[in-house]
Amino acid sequence: MNRPVIGRFAPTPSGRMHLGNAFAYLLAWLSARSRGGEIQLRMEDLDTLRCTEENGECIRSDLRWLGLEWDRETPPQRSRTAAYEQALETLRGKANVFPCWCTRGSLNLVNAPHASDGHPIHPASCREASEEERRKHKTPPAWRLEAPDLQVSFTDGVYGPYEENLKDACGDFVLRRADGVFVYQLAVVVDDGEFGVTEVVRGCDLLSSTPRQIYLQQLLGYPQPAYFHVPMLTDREGRKLSKRDADLDLGVLRQRYGPETVIGLLAHACGLLDRFEPVRAEELIPAFSWEKVGKKNIVPESDGITGADNGT
Ligand code: GLU
Numbered sequence: 001m002n003r004p005v006i007g008r009f010a011p012t013p014s015g016r017m018h019l020g021n022a023f024a025y026l027l028a029w030l031s032a033r034s035r036g037g038e039i040q041l042r043m044e045d046l047d048t049l050r051c052t053e054e055n056g057e058c059i060r061s062d063l064r065w066l067g068l069e070w071d072r073e074t075p076p077q078r079s080r081t082a083a084y085e086q087a088l089e090t091l092r093g094k095a096n097v098f099p100c101w102c103t104r105g106s107l108n109l110v111n112a113p114h115a116s117d118g119h120p121i122h123p124a125s126c127r128e129a130s131e132e133e134r135r136k137h138k139t140p141p142a143w144r145l146e147a148p149d150l151q152v153s154f155t156d157g158v159y160g161p162y163e164e165n166l167k168d169a170c171g172d173f174v175l176r177r178a179d180g181v182f183v184y185q186l187a188v189v190v191d192d193g194e195f196g197v198t199e200v201v202r203g204c205d206l207l208s209s210t211p212r213q214i215y216l217q218q219l220l221g222y223p224q225p226a227y228f229h230v231p232m233l234t235d236r237e238g239r240k241l242s243k244r245d246a247d248l249d250l251g252v253l254r255q256r257y258g259p260e261t262v263i264g265l266l267a268h269a270c271g272l273l274d275r276f277e278p279v280r281a282e283e284l285i286p287a288f289s290w291e292k293v294g295k296k297n298i299v300p301e302s303d304g305i306t307g308a309d310n311g312t
Pocket of ligand 1: 010011012044188201206
């Protein structure tokens with residue numbers, strides 16, 4: 001199949017961009033650009049309380065500073081409610097979408113947290129509730145999709161074959177919350193599908209979300225993109241670097257280093273450069289290959305840009 005390559009950056013503008021985000025965007029950009037592909041930018045701002053336009057502007061500025069430019073920005077998720085509503089209607093016609101009044105607390109009482117993502121597996125009780133029981137509730141429900149007894153498998157471009165039984169490993173999952181907000185799993189599938197994204201490059205913490213997204217794509221009739229889940233950034237002790245490590249956000253890094261240093265550090269840490277040297281992102285395009293990027297955790301170390309070197 002020879003579709004033109006369309007990749008995307010899908011930041012959540014709830015804070016400043018972190019070195020870990022920059023790493024995933026660098027690889028998304030190189031993967032698309034090395035095959036003449038397009039890059040889209042999309043603000044995943046469903047969480048309207050935490051996401052701000054100001055953070056979005058910082059992210060755009062950080063991407064430009066890193067030399068990771070994009071070809072078009074597709075509409076932010078907060079403006080896409082009508083599209084998600086339509087998708088929900090389509091899903092109602094194809095699968096079992098049912099109302100659920102469970103709270104997070106009540107679910108935790110019923111089930112041990114699920115190993116892969118810490119979420120409890122939803123019990124079948126809501127799905128099997130009668131119309132009469134449903135009518136007793138006075139507050140709006142969340143809407144869940146029944147997870148079928150279906151083995152979903154795909155081959156990740158970095159992690160290789162991955163499979164999951166939706167019913168056993170994930171359980172019935174929420175599409176729209178009780179407050180009316182659509183969830184990431186639905187929004188990401190509708191947006192990637194509608195805007196023609198052919199490859200998804202993102203952190204490996206989202207690997208276990210992919211079977212749900214593939215199932216939604218199948219129900220909604222979207223083609224399945226290629227998936228590349230990239231390793232997490234860690235310190236030397238294997239601790240994940242996260243937004244909490246404020247000294248690794250782009251605001252701080254931009255004050256201390258040039259973009260070539262940050263790109264060179266990431267490229268060296270993941271195997272794209274044999275030794276650390278400052279480099280522009282576009283200089284990495286000709287020799288880029290996913291085969292050089294391993295599954296091992298990435299420990300970014302050079303000139304003290306590392307979680308392990310800070311404050312210890
Ligand atoms: N919005 C997510 C993030 O910022 C990425 C989701 C995705 O790439 O599918 O981590």
